[in-house]
Amino acid sequence: xxxxxxxxxxxxxxxxxxxxxxxxxxxxxxxxxxxxxxxxxxxxxxxxxxxxxxxxxxxxxxxxxxxxxxxxxxxxxxxxxxxxxxxxxxxxxxxxxxxxxxxxxxxxxxxxxxxxxxxxxxxxxxxxxxxxxxxxxxxxxxxxxxxxxxxxxxxxxxxxxxxxxxxxxxxxxxxxxxxxxxxxxxxxxxxxxxxxxxxxxxxxxxxxxxxxxxxxxxxxxxxxxxxxxxxxxxxxxxxxxxxxxxxxxxxxxxxxxxxxxxxxxxxxxxxxxxxxxxxxxxxxxxxxxxxxxxxxxxxxxxxxxxxxxxxxxxxxxxxxxxxxxxxxxxxxxxxxxxxxx
Amino acid sequence: xxxxxxxxxxxxxxxxxxxxxxxxxxxxxxxxxxxxxxxxxxxxxxxxxxxxxxxxxxxxxxxxxxxxxxxxxxxxxxxxxxxxxxxxxxxxxxxxxxxxxxxxxxxxxxxxxxxxxxxxxxxxxxxxxxxxxxxxxxxxxxxxxxxxxxxxxxxxxxxxxxxxxxxxxxxxxxxxxxxxxxxxxxxxxxxxxxxxxxxxxxxxxxxxxxxxxxxxxxxxxxxxxxxxxxxxxxxxxxxxxxxxxxxxxxxxxxxxxxxxxxxxxxxxxxxxxxxxxxxxxxxxxxxxxxxxxxxxxxxxxxxxxxxxxxxxxxxxxxxxxxxxxxxxxxxxxxxxxxxxx
Numbered sequence: 206x207x208x209x210x211x212x213x214x215x216x217x218x219x220x221x222x223x224x225x226x227x228x229x230x231x232x233x234x235x236x237x238x239x240x241x242x243x244x245x246x247x248x249x250x251x252x253x254x255x256x257x258x259x260x261x262x263x264x265x266x267x268x269x270x271x272x273x274x275x276x277x278x279x280x281x282x283x284x285x286x287x288x289x290x291x292x293x294x295x296x297x298x299x300x301x302x303x304x305x306x307x308x309x310x311x312x313x314x315x316x317x318x319x320x321x322x323x324x325x326x327x328x329x330x331x332x333x334x335x336x337x338x339x340x341x342x343x344x345x346x347x348x349x350x351x352x353x354x355x356x357x358x359x360x361x362x363x364x365x366x367x368x369x370x371x372x373x374x375x376x377x378x379x380x381x382x383x384x385x386x387x388x389x390x391x392x393x394x395x396x397x398x399x400x401x402x403x404x405x406x407x408x409x410x411x412x413x414x415x416x417x418x419x420x421x422x423x424x425x426x427x428x429x430x431x432x433x434x435x436x437x438x439x440x441x442x443x444x445x446x447x448x449x450x451x452x453x454x455x456x457x458x459x460x461x462x463x464x465x466x467x468x469x470x471x472x473x474x475x476x477x478x479x480x481x482x483x484x485x486x487x488x489x490x491x492x493x494x495x496x497x498x499x500x501x502x503x504x505x506x507x508x509x510x511x512x513x514x515x516x517x518x519x520x521x522x523x524x525x526x527x528x529x530x531x532x533x534x535x536x537x538x539x540x541x542x543x544x545x546x
Numbered sequence: 547x548x549x550x551x552x553x554x555x556x557x558x559x560x561x562x563x564x565x566x567x568x569x570x571x572x573x574x575x576x577x578x579x580x581x582x583x584x585x586x587x588x589x590x591x592x593x594x595x596x597x598x599x600x601x602x603x604x605x606x607x608x609x610x611x612x613x614x615x616x617x618x619x620x621x622x623x624x625x626x627x628x629x630x631x632x633x634x635x636x637x638x639x640x641x642x643x644x645x646x647x648x649x650x651x652x653x654x655x656x657x658x659x660x661x662x663x664x665x666x667x668x669x670x671x672x673x674x675x676x677x678x679x680x681x682x683x684x685x686x687x688x689x690x691x692x693x694x695x696x697x698x699x700x701x702x703x704x705x706x707x708x709x710x711x712x713x714x715x716x717x718x719x720x721x722x723x724x725x726x727x728x729x730x731x732x733x734x735x736x737x738x739x740x741x742x743x744x745x746x747x748x749x750x751x752x753x754x755x756x757x758x759x760x761x762x763x764x765x766x767x768x769x770x771x772x773x774x775x776x777x778x779x780x781x782x783x784x785x786x787x788x789x790x791x792x793x794x795x796x797x798x799x800x801x802x803x804x805x806x807x808x809x810x811x812x813x814x815x816x817x818x819x820x821x822x823x824x825x826x827x828x829x830x831x832x833x834x835x836x837x838x839x840x841x842x843x844x845x846x847x848x849x850x851x852x853x854x855x856x857x858x859x860x861x862x863x864x865x866x867x868x869x870x871x872x873x874x875x876x877x878x879x880x881x882x883x884x885x886x887x
């Protein structure tokens with residue numbers, strides 16, 4: 206590994222990416238970009254409106270995979286980053302970088318998926334851009350979407366808000382998206398096919414806020430690149446707490462667990478696109494879980510752990526095994542699944 | 547040319563790109579994206595704030611060129627799209643797609659340029675994203691920036707607002723950016739090197755609004771891809787008017803004119819990045835011109851033509867030659883300079 210060169214692992218969402226952002230990007234481009242530790246930045250206008258603003262580029266390979274495509278991903282991923290700030294989406298931008306040779310038919314299919322997903326998420330595509338580059342200068346299609354949302358005044362959600370005593374809830378099964386993309390890319394021919402869970406989470410997040418007092422929802426975060434393990438490590442570090450998970454309560458589909466074993470992946474590090482983690486006050490744990498399970502996008506929601514005081518120790522994440530021991534769960538190091546989103 | 551496949555010319559800003567947007571993208575992704583006929587969309591919040599929202603991806607090749615680099619371009623281009631709606635920029639996003647193998651040194655140089663240009667434009671980088679793709683899956687570095695601005699209530703600027711009698715002003719010389727990138731890419735070794743004019747136009751636009759009543763500024767537009775000719779054709783079509791230019795009043799540097807002759811380019815179709823076109827009420831023509839010329843970014847501003855009633859004719863752009871004849875100036879067709887921004 207050379208210190209001098211950008212590696213694939215710098216884009217993995219794991220340790221190298223955090224180092225790149227903290228050591229190279231943030232010091233140069235200014236303190237505010239550190240807000241990317243949350244999924245969206247908060248901007249307060251003079252009129253006291255609180256806006257959420259976020260951006261993501263999508264480079265998933267292949268551009269069409271079981272359960273979704275790059276267009277559905279580009280709308281969902283950005284709308285979900287807004288929802289993870291408690292924001293209601295109002296507009297997204299759509300910027301296409303097309304490799305010469307993509308067919309109009311393929312582009313049309315992706316655009317139809319974008320339109321369908323935007324309607325599902327209740328958001329409008331307000332502005333756009335189209336660039337075309339020569340064959341070999343891109344990989345078929347890259348999409349960037351930026352998102353703009355309004356944060357209702359009573360909501361205050363951040364990765365820094367987890368408190369000792371809080372419970373950790375996940376909105377559904379883990380690893381589906383990463384495995385679906387990987388199986389398509391590698392032509393694995395899984396005996397039980399895995400479908401991506403990519404979807405907008407706006408409705409599910411609104412259902413949560415409708416069921417519990419807004420001030421009881423402390424953290425929302427979607428475990429995309431780097432998976433649940435990396436996301437929880439980010440939350441632990443931002444909040445200065447210890448997070449302890451119950452191994453047996455973490456929902457993973459049988460077929461995902463099986464495929465992960467064959468491929469040597471840990472489902473806790475595999476990317477998700479239609480799931481979120483909520484850190485909630487203990488008194489609202491039951492109401493939150495019930496609200497999520499009552500919604501079609503959250504039927505498999507589960508309470509998977511709790512937040513503890515870190516005391517004088519470094520913030521960290523542990524998994525409690527069925528035997529009662531605690532296993533340390535680190536952030537993703539290196540690259541597990543490149544170009545998963 | 548195949549109807550089935552995306553060609554480089556679909557990204558040129560000219561006729562094929564307009565067709566792609568109008569026939570394939572806009573009908574699918576919804577009417578609102580037609581607002582991309584302006585450089586930014588306008589979004590009205592409940593609190594009556596008027597927001598401008600815009601996005602652009604930058605794929606310029608090479609990433610460093612005389613007078614600028616992809617980072618300066620990515621900040622200026624997006625901030626300028628906000629300014630072209632009369633908006634004051636408040637935040638931009640920064641999304642990097644990096645080809646594996648780019649050096650940290652090169653990335654640092656680009657990030658420093660981004661930081662410097664953002665300070666110059668008075669805008670904050672509020673949120674970001676970093677993706678890395680394999681060697682051969684991108685061309686070194688692509689950048690997307692989306693921009694968010696606030697439009698002061700008294701300003702109403704759109705490509706649809708040009709009226710018969712208005713004057714057409716350009717803020718400086720034409721063709722500099724396109725020629726600078728092209729000469730670097732082709733290793734032309736021009737005897738008089740041409741530098742790109744890439745710069746944020748926020749200050750110059752504010753100087754204009756400080757000098758004339760806001761309601762006298764009808765159209766602002768930066769003539770990027772497709773050059774002045776394409777931009778004026780867009781304005782003529784949006785406003786339903788005829789635009790007539792005076793050939794001899796259009797400012798083009800001697801070295802740009804010379805290089806264009808050698809290369810077979812028409813400077814009116816070459817991309818600019820630090821210039822804008824203003825369509826202004828005739829009673830404010832002198833004040834507007836004086837204000838631009840008094841600003842360091844507008845010293846070579848010139849009044850280049852006027853708007854006429856299209857009557858029953860199709861909206862169009864003409865150039866009046868020194869002999870008094872009128873030459874039809876079409877929109878760019880085909881591809882002149884790929885990957886210029």
